[in-house]
Amino acid sequence: MSIWEYANPVKFMRTSGAVLPWTVAGAAVCTVTGLVWGFLTPEDYRQGSTVKIVFLHVPAAMMAINIWVMMLVASLIWLIRRHHVSALAAKAAAPIGAVMTVIGLITGAVWGQPMWGTWWEWDPRLTSFLILLLFYIGYIALWSAVEDPDSAADLTGVLCLVGSVFALLSRYAVFFWNQGLHQGASLSVQSGERMSAVYRYPLYLTMLGFGLMFLSLMLVRTRTEIRRRRLAALQAREMRA
Amino acid sequence: MIELGKYAGAVMGAYGLSLALLGGLIWQTLVANARARRDLERQENRG
Numbered sequence: 001m002s003i004w005e006y007a008n009p010v011k012f013m014r015t016s017g018a019v020l021p022w023t024v025a026g027a028a029v030c031t032v033t034g035l036v037w038g039f040l041t042p043e044d045y046r047q048g049s050t051v052k053i054v055f056l057h058v059p060a061a062m063m064a065i066n067i068w069v070m071m072l073v074a075s076l077i078w079l080i081r082r083h084h085v086s087a088l089a090a091k092a093a094a095p096i097g098a099v100m101t102v103i104g105l106i107t108g109a110v111w112g113q114p115m116w117g118t119w120w121e122w123d124p125r126l127t128s129f130l131i132l133l134l135f136y137i138g139y140i141a142l143w144s145a146v147e148d149p150d151s152a153a154d155l156t157g158v159l160c161l162v163g164s165v166f167a168l169l170s171r172y173a174v175f176f177w178n179q180g181l182h183q184g185a186s187l188s189v190q191s192g193e194r195m196s197a198v199y200r201y202p203l204y205l206t207m208l209g210f211g212l213m214f215l216s217l218m219l220v221r222t223r224t225e226i227r228r229r230r231l232a233a234l235q236a237r238e239m240r241a
Numbered sequence: 242m243i244e245l246g247k248y249a250g251a252v253m254g255a256y257g258l259s260l261a262l263l264g265g266l267i268w269q270t271l272v273a274n275a276r277a278r279r280d281l282e283r284q285e286n287r288g
Contacts, residue, residue, distance in 0.1 A: 035256075039243065039256075040243065043246065048246055048247070048248050049244075049245040049246050049248045049249070049252050050248045050251055050252060052245075052252050052256075053251070053252060053255045053256075056255060056256065056259045057255075060259070095266070095269075096266065099262050099263070099265075099266045102262060103258075103259045103262055103263070106255070106258050106259065106262075107255045107258075107259060110251050110254050110255040110258075111251065111255065113251065114248055114251055213263075217266065217267065217270050220270050220271070220274050221270055221273070221274070223274060224270075224273050224274040224277045227274075227277040227278055227280075227281045228277050228281075230281060231277070231280055231281045231284055234281075234284045234285070235284065238284075238287075
């Protein structure tokens with residue numbers, strides 16, 4: 001069996017239909033449990049109850065970057081191998097990534113105001129994240145603006161390649177420039193830098209929940225795009241007859 | 242009752258806005274999918 005079998009829309013619809021109930025259930029359980037658990041964690045001695053915002057902010061920001069990377073991979077598959085399902089999956093993922101970016105920016109601003117004394121700062125990570133949001137908006141707008149679906153997939157694929165610079169920059173900006181307000185990575189494999197287990201475990205759970213939520217939404221939205229594409233093909237055939 | 246102290250507004254605001262955005266995204270996804278499925282079924286039944 002080859003992974004390229006899933007580039008067949010019929011195979012994709014059948015497989016995604018079977019997988020979806022499990023991903024939806026996993027997303028609901030992990031997200032709800034993680035957020036409730038996180039909300040019930042004790043106050044941090046310095047940040048007070050604002051530490052509870054981490055359970056939304058970190059998973060959303062992580063997904064905002066990872067979704068763009070997923071779109072990059074899907075776009076490359078389209079540009080190199082011309083598999084339509086991969087182009088439609090990239091298109092389907094973009095609005096989810098945009099919402100995750102907005103959540104990351106909003107929760108960051110709401111958290112930053114009491115901790116930093118400002119809603120916004122032209123900090124490297126914040127700025128690159130704002131540019132990433134603009135790329136998401138531009139990507140969605142470009143899909144809507146170009147009538148021919150293959151041309152739209154080509155152009156958005158190229159845009160995705162360019163935007164990847166900012167997706168990676170928003171991830172690694174804190175390592176390049178140290179002058180920003182934003183802290184370094186919240187989670188680290190080095191034991192000395194780890195956050196307390198009280199916060200870490202519910203955070204892992206919400207991160208898993210957000211990942212499964214993205215997978216579920218992306219599969220549903222890709223199925224929607226495949227149905228729209230088939231509808232357009234049937235209508236075109238009817239017009240010709 | 243969970244005590245959020247002086248940052249209650251910030252925490253509740255962050256959770257409220259985020260959950261509203263996620264709820265809107267899920268709702269829009271399901272509505273669009275249901276509409277696409279209905280339109281396709283209608284077209285296939287015509288043919």
